[in-house]
Amino acid sequence: MRKLCILLLVVSTASFAQKKDKKPAVQQVEKQIIRQGNEFYKQNNFQDAEIQYKKALDVNPNYEKANYNLGNAIYQQDRFDEAVPRYDLVTKTTKDKTVKGENFHNIGNAMMKKKDYDKAINAYKNSLRNNPNDDETRYNLALAQKMRKKEADNKDDKKNKDDQNKNDKNKEDQNKENQDQNKNKDKSDQGDKNKDQKGNDKDKSKNQDQNDNQQQQQKPQPNKLSPQQIKQLLEAMNNEENKTQKKINAKKAKGRKVKQEKDW
Numbered sequence: 001m002r003k004l005c006i007l008l009l010v011v012s013t014a015s016f017a018q019k020k021d022k023k024p025a026v027q028q029v030e031k032q033i034i035r036q037g038n039e040f041y042k043q044n045n046f047q048d049a050e051i052q053y054k055k056a057l058d059v060n061p062n063y064e065k066a067n068y069n070l071g072n073a074i075y076q077q078d079r080f081d082e083a084v085p086r087y088d089l090v091t092k093t094t095k096d097k098t099v100k101g102e103n104f105h106n107i108g109n110a111m112m113k114k115k116d117y118d119k120a121i122n123a124y125k126n127s128l129r130n131n132p133n134d135d136e137t138r139y140n141l142a143l144a145q146k147m148r149k150k151e152a153d154n155k156d157d158k159k160n161k162d163d164q165n166k167n168d169k170n171k172e173d174q175n176k177e178n179q180d181q182n183k184n185k186d187k188s189d190q191g192d193k194n195k196d197q198k199g200n201d202k203d204k205s206k207n208q209d210q211n212d213n214q215q216q217q218q219k220p221q222p223n224k225l226s227p228q229q230i231k232q233l234l235e236a237m238n239n240e241e242n243k244t245q246k247k248i249n250a251k252k253a254k255g256r257k258v259k260q261e262k263d264w
Helices: 001-014 028-042 046-058 064-075 080-093 099-115 116-131 135-218 227-255
Strands: none
Touching: 028 046, 028 064, 046 064, 064 080, 064 099, 080 099, 099 116, 099 135, 116 135
């Protein structure tokens, strides 16, 4: 870009007072004011140069040299939007194609400073139409076209990067959502599992109670006999009674006199 600035400066700082073009019909006082402005310009005192050029235009508003040089002084102060109308005015009033080409060239320079590459390219093309042999304008045109392509590529890269970032963010959000869903599902499954476990524990407790009740029912209560035991006890009592009766009968039989049949 420094090379561009050097090239731009060569043309931008050119002044009509140094050219051998046909001089317009102006008074000596305007010429003197222009000369004073040019001296300030050479000293890089662009503010005072601007003042002098404006004074010359106050005397003669159609003074092309004053408009061109004023455009240069304003350009050097980086006020590009103000410089362009001065150059544009000269392109409409001058009949000299070389002068017209120089003003279009400087319009292109101002557009380059503003990074408006489309307008810069159009200005350089207009300059070459009026002055086809201007190598500096041809170089600046090529550079403007290169910068425009680079800008377009950067925009495409930025768009692709933004799209990629958007896709990555969407994937991240989707992954987070899936993780949340899985987390909630795990909680739900765990809750169901705990619920089932509680149900199983409750069923086990119920079954245990039932088993305990059954065992309690099967187990003889204190001071109470089961039907089987009662039956066995009755049988035992009957047996004992039978034995006792037999003994009694035996004793009776033993004490009774034996009746003998008489032998008549």
